[in-house]
Amino acid sequence: MEARTLACVGCHGDKGRGVANVYFPRLAGKPAGYLYNQLIAFQEGRRRYAPMNYLLAYLPPAYLKQMADYFAAQSPAPLAVTAPAAPPATIAQGQQIVSKGLPDKKIPACTACHGTALTGREPGIPGLLGLRTDYVSAQLGAWRYGTRTALAPDCMQIVASTLSEPEVAAVSAYLATLPVPQQDKPVAADTTQLPMACGSQNPHAAEAKP
Known part of the structure; x- marks a missing residue:
């Protein structure tokens, strides 16, 4: 599989461990279910x-399932974090949203789904560390405007479309300040009730179709 995924190296780095380009995310160590869902989403045009x-x-x-399993099994290398050029107040606002959510808008904290350490949750929720400001902002924008969708119910579309532009900027800036831990592994799947129904976290969503 390493030889068969050489086409991925130019954008996602050796074994999916990331590159300097701010718009290409690393794949290594992310939940296999999440990676598989994204490969299918690209294939189906979502x-x-x-x-x-x-x-x-x-x-x-x-075959896509094999690719997802391969990248999920790789050990992600810590990435250098470049502090975003954002005012301290913006960073603080982002930290508040990530850790506490926006109760008045019924938006849960990012940590409630992506894990306390933001390293993701099996089988279908990715970690949010090692992502640059522009990438996070672009993905939230894609959900806001419908160019990125997920399995119904599409919880991230709901979250992203509810956030204001300044709130998107704040979350993106704050996440980019966080270092990637040495042990960047998603939380194991459990029976924890998520604050929102999320189709991509359905354990059957990551099963290969016949």
Whole structure:
């Protein structure tokens, strides 16, 4: 599988461990269910980025599942974090939203779903560490405007469309200040009740289609 995923190295780094480009996320160590869901989303057009849509167009789901398992099994290397050029008040606002949510808007804390340490949760919720400001902002924007969608109920679409532009900027800036821990592993799947129904966390969503 390492040889078969060489086409991924240019954008996502060796074994999916990331590159300097702010718009290409690392894949290593993310939940296999999440990675599989994203590969299917690109294949089906629920996520739109022409190179990914083209590369995945004719690959069978079982093969995509093998790719997801491969990248999930890799050990993510710590990434250097560049402090975003954002005012301290913006960073503080982002920290508040990430850790406490926005109760008046019925938006839960990011930590409630992505884990206390923000390293993700099996089987389908990714970690939020090692992501640059521009990437997080772009993904939240994609959800806001419908160019990125997930399995229904699409909880992130609800969250992103409820946040204001300044709140999106604050969350993106704060997350970019956080270092990646040496042990950047998602929380194991458990029976914890999520604050919102989320289709991508359905354990059957990560199963390869026949």
